[in-house]
Amino acid sequence: MTNTGWKSVVRKPIYSSCVIGETSSTCDKRFEKYSLMKELAENVGTFGVIYLVYNSKKKHNTVLKAIQYVEGVTEVEIYIICALTNAQIPGFIGYVSHIICDEVPSDWLIGRVDEFNAPIVYIEMDEAEGSMYDLLFVVKPKMKVIDMKSIIFEIIYSMHQARITVGLAHRDLKYDNMLYISAPPRTYTLRNSVKIKASSPYRPLIIDFGRSRIEIGNESDPRFDLPNDEDYLFDQLALMKIIKDIGLLNNITADIVDKFNTKEIIDLDDILELPFFDELREK
C-alpha cells in the first residue's frame, strides 16, 4: 500500500485562536467560576494533577489538567488539543480553555500543586466517563461483538481524520489515553460514500497530547517538531496492539490486525473499508 493517499491532502492553516495566550500573575479571579469536585488522577507529567471541577459559567462539570509549564512543550500540547476541537474531528476530547498562572491560585487546589514551580498551566476540557481499560475489562461483559467493532472503527476513523486534516501523530496511544462517554448511535461516511453506523453505547475519546506532533501550517515555528514517518508508524503499531487486544477479548478474528503489521505507513481509509466492518454498514 502507498502513503500518498493521506499525504496529498491539503491541510488547514494555523488555528490562531489555539496559540497560547498571556500568563496572569495571579489567577484567583479566573478561578472563581470553578468549584473543585474531586481529583481524578495525580502524578501527571511531573507532579501534575487532573481535577474534576464544576464550571458555574457553563453550568456543568469540566476537567482541569494542571501541569507545570515547560517552554516549547506546553504550547504544543495546548495547540494540538485546541486544533483538534476546532477542526471538529470526532473521537478526541473537547478542549474548553486554558489558563497559565505565574502563581498557584490561593484557596484553590490542593497539596501537590505546591510542589510545582510556576508557571502552572491548567488545560480545561470536557469530562469523560472512564478509561478504555475500564470499558474493556470491567464494563465489557455487557458488550456485544458489534459494539466492540464499533469502538475499533471509531478509534481508527478518528486517527485517520486527524491525520488527513491536521497531520496528527499522537505518539502515546494506549488504553490510559483513551477514554469513553455514553453516546446515542452515530453515523460516519467513508471515502466510498458507504455509511457506517456505530451503535455502541460507548464512544471512544482520545486524550493526552503531551507527546503529540501536528502539521500546523506554520512550519517556521521552531517550537513545533513536525511529525515524521516514524511517528506515524509508531501510532500504527500502537493501534495494532489495541485492536489486537480488543479482538482477542471478544474472539473476533481480527483479520484487520495483519494489515497493520507492516513497516509501511498504511492508508487507514483502506482499513475502514474492509469486510471486518460489514456488520456496521447501513443497509
Ligand SMILES: Nc1ncnc2c1ncn2[C@@H]1O[C@H](COP(=O)(O)OP(=O)(O)OP(=O)(O)O)[C@@H](O)[C@H]1O
Ligand atoms: N477529560 C477527562 N475526563 C476524565 N478523566 C480524565 C480526563 N483527562 C484525563 N483524565 C484522567 O487522568 C489521567 C491522566 O491524564 P493524561 O493522560 O492527560 O495525563 P498524562 O499526560 O498521561 O500524564 P503523563 O504526563 O504522566 O503521561 C487519564 O488517564 C484519565 O484517567
Ligand SMILES: [Mg+2]
Ligand atoms: Mg496519559
